[in-house]
Amino acid sequence: MAGHVEDRWWREKTDEAGEVVLNAKGKPVREKTDLYGKGMRYRVRYYVSRKERSSSFPDGKLRRAQAFLAKVQTDALTGTYVDPDAGKVRLRTYVGQYLKGQSENYATQRRYKSMLENMVFGYFDDPFLADITHDEVRNWLEWMRDKGGKRVMSATYRGQLFDMLSAILNAAVEEGLITVNPCKARSIKRPKVERRKIVPWPEEKMWAIRAALPEIYRIAIPLGAGLGLRQMELLAQSPEDIDRDRGEVNVVRQIKWIDKAPVFAPPKGGKPRVVPIGEGVLAAVDEHMATFEPVTVTLPWLTPGGAPETVRLLINKAADGRQRYNAGVRARLWSGDGFHTGVWRPAFTRAGLAYMKQWDGMHALRHLFASLMLEQGVSIKELSEYLGHHDPAFTLRIYTHMMPSSHQRARLASDKVFKVPTLANAA
Structure with missing residues (x-):
């Protein structure tokens, strides 16, 4: 040159x-x-x-x-030269181009845009890419952590936002718009998530909550704790998803709400899965359907303008006997927050139990399912598949402390052969 x-x-x-x-x-x-x-x-x-x-x-x-x-x-x-003028691209402009190459899932795109609008553009406004310095990233992390003098966001959520901005700036580096990603500096640390050991519910608590739920919603307990379904998978479960001959449930959909409109969508991660169903859970489903007729619902697939799909659902909001003024499909379907505040939390009050936010959401049913599976010797790989996790290592990090001790298993294996009465007789 x-x-x-x-x-x-x-x-x-x-x-x-x-x-x-x-x-x-x-x-x-x-x-x-x-x-x-x-x-x-x-x-x-x-x-x-x-x-x-x-x-x-x-x-x-x-x-x-x-x-x-x-x-x-x-x-x-x-070949590492970067034109100084290349970084004179506005962050908002570049993000618009960047998102075109990300998830095709409409709901995920909406979520990305909402997170960026509130917590990235809410601080950075619309700078040039080249003007996002290490100091600016540090100040942004502090702003998220102590916004308004209060801790308004969990470390998990702040970590997701940090990863999102870092991925955007990484792409800008790869495209030759900036030389370095300031999020990658050693002096900048990703928000650290405080991981607490999950304590599964005792079975008595599960039965107490089941008894305190309105009868029409008691089926949520075996669907959650017996099949490991997430809340919106549970609300989207259909009797046609059960293969009685094989003793399996096909988890193929969930309900998502986009701009206050419900749609059917694949389970989290876009990954359908198969879960074994026990006789007890199957009996609970049959008992529920004998009392409450499944509701037929037609929703678009993936986006509000998607192809319509008609499904019979086990849980019918409109049949719970409560007077409501909304009409149409919204009268028959719960949103996640609506079910939580209108059905789930009130059950704790009726059961005389204190509600602990970090332990008592509906996800507690999945944790109970996981503990029961591990207790019966189900492998981490199998459990990961039943839960719909992307990687068995992720499942292991969450539930490793629930796995039976190898010492305990060794003692039990030994005791099957060398029992005290057997040794006494041999003498």
Whole structure:
């Protein structure tokens, strides 16, 4: 790459013929230019893709200017050069392009945009990519943690936002718009999630909550604790999803609410799965259907404008005997928050139990399911598949403390052969 450092304050003196004037030692005589003492003294001029670029440096910084030119030339040779003007792309503009290459799931796209709008653009506004510095990222993390002097977001949520911004800036680096991702600096740490050991409910608590639920919603207990379904999978469960011959349940959908409109969607992660169903859970389903007729619901698939899909659902909101004023499909379907506040939490009050936010959400049924499976010797790999986790290692991190001790299993194995009465008789 061609380039040179230009001194804007001094130049070589020339005579009337345009020849350079030399001194007694044969070196060029220098004279002040009209710009002497004004603005930046040194200008580095270089060419990239046949286009001239320049960068200016103040008086006394000649070596810095020379070092800059050397680095630009080296970066051009090694293919790591980034045009300083490339980073003059607005964050909001780049995010709009970036999201086009992400999840095709409409609900996920809406969630990304909402998170970015509130917690990224809410702080950064709309800077150029090149202006997002390490200090700005640190200040943003502090703003999220202590916004308004209060802890308004969990470390898990802040970690998701940090990962999202880091992924966006990583993409900008890969596309040659910026040289480094400030989120990757060693001095910047991802929000640390405090992982608490999950304590599964005792079975007595499960039965107490079941008894306290309105009869029409008691089926939620065996669907959650007996099949490990998530809340919105549970509310989208159909009797047609049960394969009675094979003793299996096909978990193929959940309900999502997008802009206050419900849609059917694949389970979390877009991954349908098969879960064994025991005789007790099957009997509970049959008992429920003998009393409450499944409700037929037609919803669009994936997006509010998606292809309609008609399904019979086990849980019918409209048949619970409560007077409501909403009509249509919303009268027959619960949202996640609506079911939690209108059905789930009141059951704790009726059961005389204190509700603990971190332990007593409907996810507690999945944790109980996991503990029961591990207790019966189900492997982590199988449990991961039943729960619909993306990776058995993730399942292991959550539930490893629930696994029976290897010492305990070894003792039980030994006791099957070497029992005390057997040894006594042998003597």
